[in-house]
Amino acid sequence: MIRRTFLGTTLLGAAALAFMQPAFAQDDKVKVGFVYVGPIGDGGYTYEHDQARLKVEEHFGDKVETVYQESVPEGADAERVMTQMALSGADLIFATSFGFMDPTINTAKKFPDVKFEHATGYKRADNVGTYSARFYEGRAVLGHIAGKMTETNKIGYIASYPIPEVIRGINASYIAAKKANPDVEFNIVWAFTWFDPAKEADAAKALIEQGADVILQHTDSTAPHAAAAEAGNVIAFGQASDMAEYKPSPRVSSIIDNWAPYYIDRVQAVMDGTWESDDTWDGIGPGMVEIGEITAVPDDVKAEALEIRDRIAAGEYHPFTGPLNRQDGSEWLKEGETADDATLLGMDFYVEGLTGDIPN
Structure with missing residues (x-):
């Protein structure tokens, strides 16, 4: 797994990060949003992302709430959808298409306390990580x-x-x-x-x-x-x-495309208060x-x-x-x-x- 972390590595930085990202209490529910470029019934790329969303629900049970929006055009509509998810209380948002890159960055600037993950892109921020498969x-x-x-x-x-x-x-x-x-x-x-x-x-x-x-x-x-x-x-x-x-x-x-283990890992990191802005690019060996x-x-x-x-x-x-x-x-x-x-x-x-x- 390739990971590049963009936060400080000093003890002071780690302490500040821990302070800024407290772990969720046992009775807190993490809200996770998914933004899809196609319909969940496409039988292909979006279908597999949504299957992974369902596995997140299965894995965490009532500790999570997931929401999704399908068939979102790449561009201004994507920013509108992510903004609405953030306003409705999402703690973590997965933007699952390359063309969502700039809308993700723009939305993340408006909501620094929300974590964002962008699939197949390359632009990152303190609260934006990227991920893709080989x-x-x-x-x-x-x-x-x-x-x-x-x-x-x-x-x-x-x-x-x-x-x-x-x-x-x-x-x-x-x-x-x-x-x-x-x-x-x-x-x-x-x-x-x-x-x-x-x-x-x-x-x-x-x-x-x-x-x-x-x-x-x-x-x-x-x-x-x-x-x-x-x-x-x-x-x-x-x-x-x-x-x-x-x-x-x-x-x-x-x-x-097997996204479920990655999604489960990243939701768990939000729960634990350990989420950081990473870049992940995995292939056949790790199972992605x-x-x-x-x-x-x-x-x-x-x-x-x-x-x-x-x-x-x-x-x-x-x-x-x-x-x-x-x-x-x-x-x-x-x-x-x-x-x-x-x-x-x-x-x-x-x-x-x-x-x-x-x-x-």
């Missing part, structure tokens, strides 16, 4: 399966927004697929949405018409799976949740990223994918290991060299072999 680790596992399973050598990728998190995922998937199948090609469609079933379905259909028989996605609905099922002989992968309704095919595996059941693929492909998963979890393999070049052919990583987190967190380039431009 989704790219899971995408490397799925990329291997994709490379092994394609018969047309054409893989379609539905991307949401051109931010480092999404670009990392494309690169990780492509690198793994290319290692598994040197003839593989990626075709990327930018949907410019996290959740829009109609747009996602159209993107999947367009990719399938162009010859893709494998669909990867960094959008949150199951619409691409429905398109794959309708086309036949096309496979897809669950994004953020298992999307198990499409098992055993076309959904042949998935990346599952899980690989869903692998179905409807040959046994050797499944075994290889699980071996990659296990090696990543054990720290024996990094999905971004050289030799790797940037798209323009310039050297990025030498033989055996691995990418540093700073580069990954700001990734704004494709690796060699990917075609097309990253939108501005």
Whole structure:
């Protein structure tokens, strides 16, 4: 777990922190708010965040009260929602989408006694922590399966927004697929949405018409799976949740975001008066990223994918290991060299072999 603490470490600072953040009495109820970019029934990213919220309730029982707002647009509406949560007595607010970053910072300034946690962003304050998952680790596992399973050598990728998190995922998937199948090609469609079933379905259909028989996605609905099922002989992968309704095919595996342990830990820290502004970026090893059941693929492909998963979890393999070049052919990583987190967190380039431009 990566953690960077931005509060003082002197004894005086620690004492002041303890004074400012008293532990909750046994009969005090902690109020926790969740702000979602999509509907809780999206079957993907928001669904998993809400499942984690329910596990917080299950874990703490009547010691907590949770509230949530779904389908909140990224921008001014998010600030309004968080302001209302703070005014209604929230002690801790989880803002769960990248585009909530500035609204989180703005709201936190108005409510210094409320703790805020922002998912997938990078701006912090004394009362704002950040957290994310190393989704790219899971995408490397799925990329291997994709490379092994394609018969047309054409893989379609539905991307949401051109931010480092999404670009990392494309690169990780492509690198793994290319290692598994040197003839593989990626075709990327930018949907410019996290959740829009109609747009996602159209993107999947367009990719399938162009010859893709494998669909990867960094959008949150199951619409691409429905398109794959309708086309036949096309496979897809669950994004953020298992999307198990499409098992055993076309959904042949998935990346599952497991937020519950983190949420429980952070709520407990508020209860104990030990909450601090941290940055957390965890992956397969700590369990924040899980690989869903692998179905409807040959046994050797499944075994290889699980071996990659296990090696990543054990720290024996990094999905971004050289030799790797940037798209323009310039050297990025030498033989055996691995990418540093700073580069990954700001990734704004494709690796060699990917075609097309990253939108501005």
